[in-house]
Amino acid sequence: MPSFPFSPIDKLIINADRALRTLAAGSQMTCERHSPARHLQEVDLSEAERKKSAALMRVNHTGEVCAQALYQGQSLAARLPDVRAEMEKAAKEEIDHLVWCQERIDSLGSHTSYLNPLWYGLSFAIGASAGLVSDKVSLGFVAATEDQVCKHLQDHLQELPQGDVKSRAVVEQMLEDEARHATMALDAGGYNFPTPVKLLMTLVSKVMTTASYRV
Ligand SMILES: [Fe+2]
Ligand SMILES: [Fe+2]
Numbered sequence: 471m472p473s474f475p476f477s478p479i480d481k482l483i484i485n486a487d488r489a490l491r492t493l494a495a496g497s498q499m500t501c502e503r504h505s506p507a508r509h510l511q512e513v514d515l516s517e518a519e520r521k522k523s524a525a526l527m528r529v530n531h532t533g534e535v536c537a538q539a540l541y542q543g544q545s546l547a548a549r550l551p552d553v554r555a556e557m558e559k560a561a562k563e564e565i566d567h568l569v570w571c572q573e574r575i576d577s578l579g580s581h582t583s584y585l586n587p588l589w590y591g592l593s594f595a596i597g598a599s600a601g602l603v604s605d606k607v608s609l610g611f612v613a614a615t616e617d618q619v620c621k622h623l624q625d626h627l628q629e630l631p632q633g634d635v636k637s638r639a640v641v642e643q644m645l646e647d648e649a650r651h652a653t654m655a656l657d658a659g660g661y662n663f664p665t666p667v668k669l670l671m672t673l674v675s676k677v678m679t680t681a682s683y684r685v
Contacts, residue, residue, distance in 0.1 A: 481546060485542055485546065485594075488538070488542055489539070489542070489590060489594070492535055492538045492539070492568065492590065493535070493586055493587055493590060499565045499568055499569055500565070500569075501565055501566040501568075501569040501570070502562055502565070502566060503563075503566050505569070505570040505573055505574075505639075505640060506570070506639040506640055506642070506643040507570070507573075507574060507635075507636035507637070507639045507640050510635050510636050510639055511635075512577070512636060513633045513634065513635060513636075514633075515631060515633055515634060519631040519633065519634065520578055520579070521580075522629070522630070522631060523574075523578055523630055523631055523634045523637050524575060524578040524579070524580030525580075525683045525684075526626050526629060526630055526637070526683070527571050527574045527575050527578065527580075527637055527640075528575060528580065528581070528582060528583050528682055528683065529583075529622065529626075529679045529682045529683050530567075530571045530622070530623070530626065530640075530641065530644070531568065531571035531572060531575060531582050531583065531586075531682075532582070532583045532585070532586055532589055532678060532679075532682040533619050533622065533678075533679075534564055534567045534568040534571055535568065535582075535583075535586045535589055535590050535593075536589050536590070536592075536593040536615075536678070537561075537564040537567070537568075537593075537615075537619075538561075538564055538565070538568060538590070539589070539590045539591070539592075539593035539594035539597060540593045540594070540596065540597035540611075540612065540615060541557065541560070541561040541564060541597065541612075542561075542594055542597065543593070543594040543595065543596065543597025543598035543599075543600075543601060544557070544597040544598070544600065544601045544608050544611075544612070545557070545558075545561070545601075546598055546601065547597070547598040547599075547600075547601025547602045547608070548600075548601030548602075548605050548608040548609075549605055550605050550608070550609070550658075552658065553609070553654070553658040556654055556658065557612075560612075560651045560654065563647050563651070566647075567640075567644050567647065570640045570643075570644075571640065574636060574637055574640055577636070578637075583681070583682040583685060584685050585681055585682060585685060586682075589678055589682075596611070597611070605659070606659055606660065606661045607661055608660075609655040609656070609658050609659060609660030609661070610655070610656075610660040610661030610662060610663055611660075611663075612651065612652075612655040612660060613652045613653075613655035613656045613660040613662070614663045614667070614668055614671055615671070616648045616649070616651045616652035616655065617652050617668075618671055618672065618675050619644075619648045620645060620648050620649055620652065622675070622679060623641050623644055623645040623648065624645065626641050627641055627642070627645070
């Protein structure tokens, strides 16, 4: 940690750097944990299976791009004095997820979503706005988002080809991590959003996942 506070210009540069590294083709981020897929043998997939896996992992990658933006926006605006260390740990785990998804998409011979800059900007704005309202709302938004992500990951475990053990291993570890992030945010005092807000979030995430699946 620096021994001096960052100026607004410093923060702007740090966030711009983080956004560019998140969105760059071939992730420029460094992960702390190796991919769970690392020691698993690649199984021959049919062309249809490969395309299906790539599309699902592209959706997951977009989710991780949004997580980066959400945590970045939140770190700028929210105070979170009691849980800052835990939030930073969660944000680092999101970098692991981002890199693992990127690696898997590369192995499957596909590309990340072309719409990621759009989702990054939107998620950053939401994260910062929630943080400006209050820490309780900010943490509540993290919890609700992580819940959404867990649902997608559970669906993906049903949809991924059984033979694609590498993608499945990545998704299983992500599911475990995201569930922990949701619990942490709620335990830290996050607001449990009412059902209409959660339904709206489900709708927005449906648009995002459908678009990322295709492009
Ligand atoms: Fe994640
Ligand atoms: Fe997460």
